[in-house]
Every structure is written in C-alpha cells, then in structure tokens.
Amino acid sequence: MPSGFPTPALLLAFAFPALAGASESFEKARVLLETKCVSCHCLEKTKGDLLLTAREHFLKGGESGPAMVLEHLEKSELLIRVKLEEDDDEIMPPKGKPLTAEEIGLLEAWMKEGAPWPEGMVLAPRPKTALPDWNAPADPEIAGIEAFPKAVSLETEADFHKVLVIARFKDAATQDITRQIKASVADPTIAKLEGTLLKPIKDGTTTLTLEYRGLKMEVPVTVKDATKPRPVSFQLDVMPVLTSSGCNTGSCHGSARGKDGFHLGLFGFDPQGDHFRLTRENPGRRINLALPEESLLVTKAIGTVPHTGGKLFEKDSAPYETLVAWIKSGAEYDQGEITKPTGITIEPPQVVLKGQDLETPFTVKATYSDGTDRDVTTLSSFSTSNDNSVSINLRSGLSTSKNRGEAFLLGRFMTFTEVAQAIVIPKKLDYTRPELPEFNYIDKHVYEKLHKLRIIPAPLCDDETFMRRVFIDVVGKLPEPSEREKFLTDTNPKKREALVDELIGRKEFSEMWVMKWAELLQIRTFNNGPQQVSYKAALGYYNWLRDRIAGNRPFNDIVRELLSSEGGTFSSPATNFFQIEQDTLKLTENVAQVFMGTRIQCAQCHNHPFDRWTMDDYYGFASFFAQVKRKPAEDPRERIVFDGNGEVPHLVTKQPVKPRFLGTKTPDDFGKKSRREAMAEWLTSTDNPWFARNVANVTWAHFFGVGITDPVDDVRISNPPANPELLAALSSKFVEYNYD
Incomplete structure (x- = not known):
C-alpha cells in the first residue's frame, strides 16, 4: 500500500465521530469491537457467557476467563483469541476475516492505556457491511x-x-x-x-x-426534571418486564392453571392479582426483601436457578435492574392514581431494504396520560409476520433482511401493539420504474406500492374482458349480446367510464348491495321462541334496507338509524337487528365486527395479545347494549325492542362498567340520548376512523376479490392493510362523498 495512505482499519476507526470525553484509543477500539465482536457478545446473544458491551464485562469475562487483564495483557482472553491461527477453532471472530496486526495493535494500545471508557457507554453491534465515512461526498441517489x-x-x-x-x-x-x-x-x-x-x-x-x-x-x-429520580412502578415497569419476557403468555404462567405452581394473568390483564401472587400468595418464596438479588423472581429469570422457561435475560440488563430496584423499594403496588400509557409508536414506520443481511433497529415509544413520553424498547417484545423475509430479535427490536418479500414487524408494550412495514427486494435487480398514466388517486397509491415491491403492473385488459368483468362486479350478471355488440363497436375513448356510470344507475346495482349487506346483517327467519324472527319481520327488515340503499341514503345514516332503532319488529323493521342476536356480549361483538371490521372476542377473557383491545374496552363497549330489552307485541310474531335498565359487570372486578367507545374515552354526558343513540352517533361519525375504513375495505374486496385488509372482518394491528395509504385515501374519499 502506498506510503501515507490510510489503512482500512484507520479508515473504519475514523469514520465515526468521537464522543466528548472519550480517548482516541477507546474510539478506535470501540469501532473494531462493535463491528467485529459485539454482535456475538451482547444481551441478545451471549456466546460463551461473555458480554462485551461494558468495561466491567471485559474484566469479568466469560466461561474461559477474563477478556481483559490489565496487569498482564498476555493473559487477556480477547487478545489470545484474536491472535490465533486462521484455521484454529477458537479464533475470534469465528466468521469472516481475522483481525489484522494493525487492528490487534489498536486493541492492545487501548488496553495499555488502562482501557479508558466513557461513563455510561454501552457498546452495540454495528452493521457488518462496509461503513462509509459520514463526511464523504454527497450521494446523488x-x-x-x-x-x-x-x-x-x-x-x-x-x-x-x-x-x-x-x-x-x-x-x-x-x-x-x-x-x-x-x-x-x-x-x-x-x-x-x-x-x-x-x-x-x-x-x-x-x-x-x-x-x-x-x-x-x-x-x-x-x-x-433532569435531577429528579423516577420511582420504579409495578404497573409501569415490572408488568412490562413480565410481559416482554413471555412470563404471562398462554404457554407459560399465563395459562389457565399457571406453570409449575405459579399463575399470572394472561398478557397482564390482572396486575393487582399478579402483585398478590408475587408478594403474598406464598410469602418469602418469590420475593426476598432482605436480599433482593436472591429473589426467586430474579434468579430464575437470569438462569442461576433452574427454570422451566430457561434464561430470560442477563444479570445487569435493564429488566434485571428493574426487578431488583422494585424489590429493594419494598415490592409495593402503586398507590393512588398513576400516570398510564395512552399509546405507542414503533419507528421507523416503514423500510424498504435492498439485499440480504441488512440490519435495521426499531424502537418503541410510549406516550402517557400526563403528556410525557418514554423510550420503552427494552420493555417491549417484537415479532414478525414473515420470518422468511425479515427476522427480528424478540427483545431488542433489531431486524435482519432475508429473502424478497414483505413483513409486518409487531412491537408490543403492555396492552398496546403497533406495527412497522418492511419490504425486502433483491440488491441487484433488472428493474426500471415504468411510466404509467394515473387515471385517479387510486392509481397513484397502487403504483407506489408496486414500485416499492419492484413489480411491473399488468397491461390494461381488452374491451371484451373489461365489459365482462364490470358487468359481473357492478350488477352481478353477464351482458346481453346486444349490449356487448354496442360496447365493442363504440369508438368513444371514454366508453369505459360511460359504461360504469350507466351500470351504477341500474336497479341491479342497488339490489346486489342490498343482498350483500343483508348477508352481513344476517337477515333471516328462524323460530326460537322469544328469539324468533318471523317471515313478515324478516321481509320488512329486508325491504327497509332495500329502500334506503335504493334511495341513496348516506350509509352512515342507515347504520345510525339501525343501531338506535326501537319499537316493534313490524312497525320499526330495523329493530330486527337486536332480535336476531339477543346475547349482550355477542351483540357487542357483532356490531364491532360488521361495522368496524374488528374482532374483539379475545378481550372478553383477557387483553388482546395482537391488537389494541383490552378487557376494559370490551366491557365498556358492551355497556352500550346492556339496556336493550324486548317484550311481546299483540301479534305473537312480533317483538318490541326498547331501552330499559341494565349494566355489564367486568369479568375481573365484577363491578359495573361505564359505557366506553372502542379505543377512546368514556362519554362525559349522554344528555337526552340513550346509550345506543350516543354509541350509534359516535360509530358513524368521523371521530371513529374504523367505520369509514371498514366500508371502504368491504367495497374494495367486492370488486377485487380480496380486501386491502384481509379478511375484511379481521382488522387488527397484527393484520395491517397491504396498502395503508390506499385504504386511508379510500376512507377519506368515502367521508368526503358524505358516505355515499
């Protein structure tokens, strides 16, 4: 190499800004350690029981002894291993090229200075790919x-x-x-x-x-409040550790019978009960106030005591420190009202990765009821919808690209769940973005998603194919021979738009949508005593729906009238909705699934593990329907639906639950409205984004055979839309068109 030219080791060492107060030798050693060693010796992956993320870990060492012996550098296990022959099984790093003599010299120079280390510094793995200098020339791409x-x-x-x-x-x-x-x-x-x-x-x-x-x-x-200490909270700190470590899952202590004599509420739905079981169910066994570090809760988690669930985290890790600090403070339950999390975000929200083995870290930030926020990445758990395309470390949130495809990366903190979207495309791909005409706002979002996936859209179909498809989709029938001939011989360049407009005006169009919504509303007859729906009642219900759709009533008005209806099932046909299903909880689930596209059934017994819904959400929403009553009419085939009295008790507290809109707050005042009227008004308003989104998704699924979110009635955070920007645009337009 020409004299005076910087070597690769030096280029790597100076490619990053030095920390204030850090020595030059530490910065050079730090880059080498983070690029060559830390990925195998960090909290997420601890080979040979050796951590290399903090100075004390070097001195402590692992199974083979101290990684660094400052008084006798020749006894430092790290230096011994990096100097071994390339074909030696014990060489470090075990994969890739061995360290050069110059790189080993950088490590020795750092150790000879006493291994200086900035206070609070924690090393983390750096990408294994070549790292360019931040000060390199601008990249036009x-x-x-x-x-x-x-x-x-x-x-x-x-x-x-x-x-x-x-x-x-x-x-x-x-x-x-x-x-x-x-x-x-x-x-x-x-x-x-x-x-x-x-x-x-x-x-x-x-x-x-x-x-x-x-x-x-x-x-x-x-x-x-930079100098104000933050007390450890059982609900805000300890419970997230138990959840992110998997302690309260169905396969562990969260099962109905617990595990190995210890039971926790599934996914943390019962924090008070969990506190009792940890501290007082078996006094002195799980918590040791005299010696917090010797508590069974701690020793089993770090693997120093046999544990069926295995080792969950390292000693001195953030979860370990949280548990020990809580026990040292007295292992108390939170007193009075505490600040509670109101939501989380996972960032970055979307990435498009070129090639394999690209690492991208993700973080989770929680917002709280007092307006503060907190980085809760170390208290969160992560999962991926497609491990074949993108894997993610369950504890750290570090993702790695694999094969071409798309994955949704899910982050969970306490009862909150959010996802980020990750797309992987080949690094070297013969692809040029095609120039395509945009006929409307839909094309823009579809083309953008196809571009990210590097997919070339199919060409426009011919007139004959288009006509057949549009007839079946819009009016549910095939075109007549005369209609086919007329369309195919038409030379008008806008004949396709004209055909769609003409078909939408036909009665078959409204009849088809009446049939579709009649199926979703389960309009049918059955004879089951008090729950009967007679032929006359079902026919009236169907005609009521047909008249409103054919009359072009805004769809939110139709649903609002349906959900707030009262009176006889003959005289007020919409009330048959409450006659078809009379169980309050099942009725609640039907409303959420049909009109919001979401399944809240899981939250009846425990907080939903893969969605935002909690037991409080479930029983709060059910309270809107607790006062729906029915009584016989003069005609034995008819029933009268009205609002009486009634409450829904919470499964855990057994106390009545106040009405609560799904995913939002409890109404302050109903005024003169009934509970159902208030609920119907909220559900069909712009305050509830799920209604417009659901109707837009159902409509899309009808025309394209699959929903943007699929299945259309299983909308959840862990089943996000394939094209969220498109679905957002469709729902926005639906509202803009006055729900028409």
Missing part, C-alpha cells in the same frame, strides 16, 4: 435523511431516548445509517449522547444535529 424520534423530550434523571437515523433513497429504498452519522448536541451541558442513547444532564432546551454525506438535520431536545 439519497433523497434525504430521517431521524426517529423527530423530537426528544427527556423527563427525570433516568430517562433516555434511542436515536435512529435512516437514509431514504430516490428509488424508495432505505438504509439504517445511525452509526455512520456525525452527531452533536448544541448545548452539551443540557443533554449528552452515549452511543445512540440521548440522556439528560440539566433542564433546558437544545438541538441534536445530525450530519451525513452533505445532508444535515436538527432534532429539538427538551429536558425537564
């Missing part, structure tokens, strides 16, 4: 860089936020560049950046500046 979170708010002494940065390319691809950027805090007396973690120092506001290859962005930072 990069459209911009994006940081997560977009604004940072730090409250209390222990608060922190992990900062992620991705590059978005002009071809829609993305790449994680978090550890390739130059980062600096404008006022380092207010906040500090330790690795990728931003932590508070003192109260105030500042900015975090991020630079990469000529691109620059700023993230506002606010620090409040």
